Amino acid sequence: MDKYTIIKEVGDGTFGSVWRAINKQIGEVVAIKKMKRKYYSWEECLNLREVKSLRKMSHPNIVKLKEVFRENDILYFVFEYMECNLYQLMKDRLKLFSETEVRNWCFQVFQGLAYMHRRGYFHRDLKPENLLVTKDVIKIADFGLAREINSQPPYTEYVSTRWYRAPEVLLQSSTYGSAVDMWAMGAIMAELFTLRPLFPGSSEADEIYKICSVMGSPTWNSWAEGLKLANAINYQFPQFSSIHLSVLIPSASEDAISLITSLCSWDPCKRPTALEALQHPFFQSCFYVPPSLRPRTAVTRTPPSGETKGALEQKSARRYSRATSNSKPTSNYSSAKPHAAFVTGVQRKLEMNNQDVYKSDKSLKSSPKQPRYRPPARNSPSKLLDCFIRFMQM
Numbered sequence: 001m002d003k004y005t006i007i008k009e010v011g012d013g014t015f016g017s018v019w020r021a022i023n024k025q026i027g028e029v030v031a032i033k034k035m036k037r038k039y040y041s042w043e044e045c046l047n048l049r050e051v052k053s054l055r056k057m058s059h060p061n062i063v064k065l066k067e068v069f070r071e072n073d074i075l076y077f078v079f080e081y082m083e084c085n086l087y088q089l090m091k092d093r094l095k096l097f098s099e100t101e102v103r104n105w106c107f108q109v110f111q112g113l114a115y116m117h118r119r120g121y122f123h124r125d126l127k128p129e130n131l132l133v134t135k136d137v138i139k140i141a142d143f144g145l146a147r148e149i150n151s152q153p154p155y156t157e158y159v160s161t162r163w164y165r166a167p168e169v170l171l172q173s174s175t176y177g178s179a180v181d182m183w184a185m186g187a188i189m190a191e192l193f194t195l196r197p198l199f200p201g202s203s204e205a206d207e208i209y210k211i212c213s214v215m216g217s218p219t220w221n222s223w224a225e226g227l228k229l230a231n232a233i234n235y236q237f238p239q240f241s242s243i244h245l246s247v248l249i250p251s252a253s254e255d256a257i258s259l260i261t262s263l264c265s266w267d268p269c270k271r272p273t274a275l276e277a278l279q280h281p282f283f284q285s286c287f288y289v290p291p292s293l294r295p296r297t298a299v300t301r302t303p304p305s306g307e308t309k310g311a312l313e314q315k316s317a318r319r320y321s322r323a324t325s326n327s328k329p330t331s332n333y334s335s336a337k338p339h340a341a342f343v344t345g346v347q348r349k350l351e352m353n354n355q356d357v358y359k360s361d362k363s364l365k366s367s368p369k370q371p372r373y374r375p376p377a378r379n380s381p382s383k384l385l386d387c388f389i390r391f392m393q394m
């Protein structure tokens, strides 16, 4: 730690506290994540998902891991520093974001996701707190739960923050994939428009209830696999018809509504991939390249090798026409009774502190509250450096 001057704490997550610091040698501002549990061997550290996945990724919309070191059995990650996260940007805002702002952020996140998914990883815990912003650039952070797409299911350990959790994960599927990130993006995109969570469930059962109350309950036609998953755990969906999302997100354009609707498809197979999302008409005007990205990489809308742009567009067009036609306004929605998301008065911070990390225990129930971590005092006695290994110098 000698190399860094710690400035202040900027984040306190489940697994680590994050500090703003300066690299004394080169004067660079960085974010240092200090992990809460102890690591008694370097092998243990190298096995961490955050290390394994982030080491392999280099993309302008994925937060850069600069260094990893262990000191006194405490593991530290050194990241490029970002000014704030999307939740912080939303929470005190009185005025809605413009559609251009939402579009530019989402366009960048989908590029980061397309890259990550192509490299064989999915994030599994996308939420506004994990999307970090500096000026007009947004980056995906917190790869603590990232999974290799080719790794062997079943995936049974804890996964993702409830409000952004995909239905297949809520219903305890053990074979979900990168489509869980696309679901989370649908919920995040809606929240960017309204500044309110779209599905603010207070428990796992309430989460499914809230999703049904907005998207309409799934049917054998729309998601047979989901009905089977529900049967397997003896769960019965509450019966709702869908609400047209434009009722809940009145400030969003038709294109935005169509993209959110298809991202929030019950059936993971019907959600667009990140690459398909980038081809959606909502991003038609998105040749915008944030100045800070220009020297490093060109933002293009080129399809991946092996698939022609025309073919991809046709596929996207099919997907999107289906998504929009599935989501007609329903007559039984009363505008006098606003959507739960707008009336719950849920205090997000309380909710998020109470968030249940998902465990496959065959029940739709919350796990106990995480104890809040308090970092050691800055003036605590200096500790001996028992191990200091730097394996990355990027």
Ligand SMILES: Nc1ncnc2c1ncn2[C@@H]1O[C@H](COP(=O)(O)OP(=O)(O)OP(=O)(O)O)[C@@H](O)[C@H]1O
Residues within 6 Å of the ligand: 010, 011, 012, 013, 014, 015, 016, 017, 018, 031, 033, 063, 079, 080, 081, 082, 083, 084, 085, 129, 130, 132, 141, 142, 143, 144
């Ligand atoms: N590179 C960074 N630059 C600035 N702030 C950061 C950076 N990385 C993380 N933070 C801040 O710290 C918070 C917690 O970080 P992170 O999500 O990595 O921790 P965590 O323990 O894995 O959290 P979670 O509870 O989401 O799993 C973030 O929401 C963000 O506000």
